[in-house]
Amino acid sequence: MAVSLARTARSFGVSPEGIALLGRAHALAMKPRVAAFDDDHHPLYLHPGRTVLVLLRDVACVDGAVLAAAALAESEDAALRVTDASVRADLGARVADLVRAVPSPGSRSLSEELLGVGESVCLVALAERLDHLRHAHLRDADEAWRRSIHAQAEAVYLPMAERTHPRLAQRYRHWCRTFARRLARS
Numbered sequence: 001m002a003v004s005l006a007r008t009a010r011s012f013g014v015s016p017e018g019i020a021l022l023g024r025a026h027a028l029a030m031k032p033r034v035a036a037f038d039d040d041h042h043p044l045y046l047h048p049g050r051t052v053l054v055l056l057r058d059v060a061c062v063d064g065a066v067l068a069a070a071a072l073a074e075s076e077d078a079a080l081r082v083t084d085a086s087v088r089a090d091l092g093a094r095v096a097d098l099v100r101a102v103p104s105p106g107s108r109s110l111s112e113e114l115l116g117v118g119e120s121v122c123l124v125a126l127a128e129r130l131d132h133l134r135h136a137h138l139r140d141a142d143e144a145w146r147r148s149i150h151a152q153a154e155a156v157y158l159p160m161a162e163r164t165h166p167r168l169a170q171r172y173r174h175w176c177r178t179f180a181r182r183l184a185r186s
Contacts, residue, residue, distance in 0.1 A: 012062055014064055015062075018065075019064065026048055028082050036079065043135035043138050048070075051131045055067055073099055087099055098124065102128065127168070132149075133157075133179070150176070153176055153179075
């Protein structure tokens with residue numbers, strides 16, 4: 001995945017410094033995943049790279065610090081998060097501040113928080129959550145969790161995507177429709 005990220009970032013015009021920063025961020029994000037998973041195709045194992053690819057391919061983001069923050073954002077599994085201190089020490093204050101600013105999906109005021117962050121943080125939050133949502137059917141979770149994330153995606157993330165970026169809005173609309181059909185069948 002690291003080679004694919006660097007190649008894709010280069011093809012979109014990310015600076016050499018940005019690609020290097022992204023590479024360090026991805027390596028840092030992978031440390032807890034390498035320790036946690038035997039399967040290198042597990043959705044949570046691949047999550048950091050896929051989140052970055054969403055920003056590159058769907059948003060054409062070329063800011064190395066934003067891409068690095070996307071690799072490190074983790075909204076579902078606390079055990080896979082890299083500490084703020086590690087991010088700050090290894091990648092600097094800008095990346096650490098971006099990661100820390102991504103609102104938690106568990107927040108009671110998620111809509112307001114997403115409205116209050118800058119566009120870069122909002123894009124990271126939308127891309128990161130979209131990747132988790134795209135693979136929700138593969139998670140070992142109960143029906144109530146699936147219904148809850150679908151409701152939140154429709155109520156919060158889809159409207160925010162519609163305000164923020166047309167391609168991400170399109171991707172959220174597709175996911176919401178597809179997952180609603182899956183839920184109806186279960």
